[in-house]
Amino acid sequence: MSLTERIAALEAELESATARTAEEVEKFRVAMLGRNGAVTELFEAFKQVAGEEKRALGQRMNQLKQAAQARLEALKSGVEASGPAKGSALDMSAPALTEPLGSHHPISIVRARITEVFGRIGFTVSQGPEIEDDHHNFGALNFAPDHPARDMQDTFFVEGDDRALRTHTSSVQVRVMESTRPPIRTISPGRVYRNEAISARAHCMFHQVEGLYVDKGVSFAELKGTLDYFTKSMFGSDVTIRMRPSYFPFTEPSAEVDMSCSICGGAGCNICKHSGWVEIMGCGMVDPAVLANCGIDPDEYSGFAFGMGVERIAQLIYRVPDLRMYWENDVRFLDQFSAATFRS
Ligand code: PHE
Numbered sequence: 001m002s003l004t005e006r007i008a009a010l011e012a013e014l015e016s017a018t019a020r021t022a023e024e025v026e027k028f029r030v031a032m033l034g035r036n037g038a039v040t041e042l043f044e045a046f047k048q049v050a051g052e053e054k055r056a057l058g059q060r061m062n063q064l065k066q067a068a069q070a071r072l073e074a075l076k077s078g079v080e081a082s083g084p085a086k087g088s089a090l091d092m093s094a095p096a097l098t099e100p101l102g103s104h105h106p107i108s109i110v111r112a113r114i115t116e117v118f119g120r121i122g123f124t125v126s127q128g129p130e131i132e133d134d135h136h137n138f139g140a141l142n143f144a145p146d147h148p149a150r151d152m153q154d155t156f157f158v159e160g161d162d163r164a165l166r167t168h169t170s171s172v173q174v175r176v177m178e179s180t181r182p183p184i185r186t187i188s189p190g191r192v193y194r195n196e197a198i199s200a201r202a203h204c205m206f207h208q209v210e211g212l213y214v215d216k217g218v219s220f221a222e223l224k225g226t227l228d229y230f231t232k233s234m235f236g237s238d239v240t241i242r243m244r245p246s247y248f249p250f251t252e253p254s255a256e257v258d259m260s261c262s263i264c265g266g267a268g269c270n271i272c273k274h275s276g277w278v279e280i281m282g283c284g285m286v287d288p289a290v291l292a293n294c295g296i297d298p299d300e301y302s303g304f305a306f307g308m309g310v311e312r313i314a315q316l317i318y319r320v321p322d323l324r325m326y327w328e329n330d331v332r333f334l335d336q337f338s339a340a341t342f343r344s
């Protein structure tokens with residue numbers, strides 16, 4: 001075959017060359033332009049050609065080389081545009097990689113559940129400031145001026161101010177009573193602060209949900225019925241509650257509410273300290289003096305109030321052994337709640 005014929009044959013080969021993968025493009029490059037490639041070999045043969053013929057063929061040789069390079073580029077970009085084909089490192093049919101979803105904090109889950117249960121029986125949600133004045137946190141709630149709860153031991157005071165971090169969300173109830181006419185049926189979820197040493201069983205900040213119902217003729221029986229409905233909705237219909245006489249400055253009579261231990265069913269375990277009962281909240285009938293302090297006529301209206309710690313309720317639901325775990329943001333702890341939902 002003459003050199004001219006070989007050039008023509010190669011030109012035809014270049015024209016019809018195809019490649020579906022990057023490997024095939026590389027194969028083409030080696031076959032044509034590689035050290036022993038057809039085009040390279042042709043240039044070796046061309047070196048042997050003499051004088052007149054060399055001049056005549058030189059231009060075609062250069063055109064052939066350019067055509068081979070242009071074809072290589074075209075094949076390359078064709079493969080890139082159509083994406084990697086089957087068998088390459090990237091499998092386009094594989095499911096997409098997604099970021100793992102976070103989870104709601106157990107306190108948020110339980111607070112939302114509590115809110116939902118009370119919402120079913122007509123309780124709205126009220127909020128108030130975390131930095132409170134003495135009147136709303138203590139004074140209006142009948143705390144005597146020398147009551148120990150006002151003491152520096154329990155309360156975080158704001159420096160240079162007569163205000164403090166609220167020690168309970170009863171302060172919100174005062175604000176609601178001062179600004180709303182009965183009937184009032186509301187709960188106040190929120191963060192509260194107490195100057196306590198941090199341990200497995202106590203923290204200097206925690207969450208409460210307090211509740212208030214003020215209307216004509218509200219009775220202690222309604223208080224008990226409401227709390228019984230709440231505990232059964234949260235923990236299941238098997239649990240029962242009992243009330244023990246207690247004292248709060250703002251309720252009279254007052255009670256602590258115990259629930260039959262939801263973990264051992266009342267048989268006795270570590271959580272209930274083998275008593276079969278766990279304390280879950282404080283409650284009572286709103287003291288008539290508190291109603292009067294807030295501008296509500298105690299001769300016309302009566303009310304009940306209750307207050308619980310969200311960490312405590314969550315501890316009983318999820319068996320959290322140490323209160324500090326709620327605040328550490330350890331994902332090994334938090335991940336366990338990813339399947340939990342806001343609804344009860
Ligand atoms: N405010 C009380 C506390 O923080 C709880 C409570 C609320 C008790 C309402 C009785 C009635 O401990």
